[in-house]
Amino acid sequence: MASPRLLRSCLLATLSATLVAAAAVTPAQAEHRPGPAAAVTFSDTFDGPAGSGVDPAKWQLETGDKVNNHERQYYTPGTDNAKLDGEGHLVIEARRENPGGYQCWYGTCEYTSARLNTSGRFTATYGHVEARMKIPRGQGIWPAFWMLGQDIGEVGWPASGEIDVMENVGFEPSTVHGTLHGPGYSGSGGIGAGYTLPGGEAFADAFHTFAVDWAPDSITWSVDGNTYQTRTPADLNGNEWVFDKPFFLILNLAVGGYWPGDPDGSTTFPQQLVVDEVKVTTSEG
Numbered sequence: 001m002a003s004p005r006l007l008r009s010c011l012l013a014t015l016s017a018t019l020v021a022a023a024a025v026t027p028a029q030a031e032h033r034p035g036p037a038a039a040v041t042f043s044d045t046f047d048g049p050a051g052s053g054v055d056p057a058k059w060q061l062e063t064g065d066k067v068n069n070h071e072r073q074y075y076t077p078g079t080d081n082a083k084l085d086g087e088g089h090l091v092i093e094a095r096r097e098n099p100g101g102y103q104c105w106y107g108t109c110e111y112t113s114a115r116l117n118t119s120g121r122f123t124a125t126y127g128h129v130e131a132r133m134k135i136p137r138g139q140g141i142w143p144a145f146w147m148l149g150q151d152i153g154e155v156g157w158p159a160s161g162e163i164d165v166m167e168n169v170g171f172e173p174s175t176v177h178g179t180l181h182g183p184g185y186s187g188s189g190g191i192g193a194g195y196t197l198p199g200g201e202a203f204a205d206a207f208h209t210f211a212v213d214w215a216p217d218s219i220t221w222s223v224d225g226n227t228y229q230t231r232t233p234a235d236l237n238g239n240e241w242v243f244d245k246p247f248f249l250i251l252n253l254a255v256g257g258y259w260p261g262d263p264d265g266s267t268t269f270p271q272q273l274v275v276d277e278v279k280v281t282t283s284e285g
Helices: 004-031
Strands: 037-044 060-062 073-075 082-084 090-094 111-113 115-117 127-134 141-149 162-167 175-181 191-196 208-215 218-223 226-231 247-255 271-284
Touching: 073 247, 090 247, 111 247, 127 141, 127 162, 141 271, 162 208, 162 218, 175 218, 175 226, 191 218, 191 226, 247 271
Parallel strands: 073 111
Antiparallel strands: 037 271, 060 115, 082 090, 090 111, 090 271, 115 247, 127 208, 127 271, 141 162, 141 247, 162 175, 175 191, 208 218, 218 226
């Protein structure tokens, strides 16, 4: 019969081996433990033949001029100013021409461009909303990726709410802006901030990803994964938070207007907003 000391030594050795084995297994098990899944609710990578239009199941084109902002362009239908390039991009092009003879608020339109939205096709309420784009450049050029409340037809603007994921005005080549508009904080009174690239780089020189992470009572903006602001109802000075409902997406390239000012002798045309991808994801589970 073994001595008590030998039995104790054997038991301790067995226990130690068991603990070592458990420690070796646990990290591997934790590593494979599933977390919340990311569900893609909207995606467009703009694949298709060169010269073709956007997918009509995802986007519609708005037409006409925009007197409210005193923009100078006329938004055209079809593929006149918005088409695929055959290399996985949507190209929205602003031109200093008007072959269609379109009339604007100031007379015969001097410029044409395009504006697309997903109203009636897709809306989001919360999630990660992003677009990878290369923006144009030049005085008076005003590209934007933004969202409006789907109820705008019933309640009007700004009660509908507006989430500007990215806006750039041409006189700030290194800076983009993210802004909220709503009742009591619209137009020049919007709540937002800017993000500036380091070292004097211009956004027009490369593709960048512009995004918001949108949750109940919170919206956070980022550029290329770099967070630069978060807004909550506490930032609205007692005004109503109108961002807990469905919003649709908008892409457009404006020319002129109160904020960017009009093009001048330094502005060259055509100018292009090149969109590589638009995607909306939400967390499940």
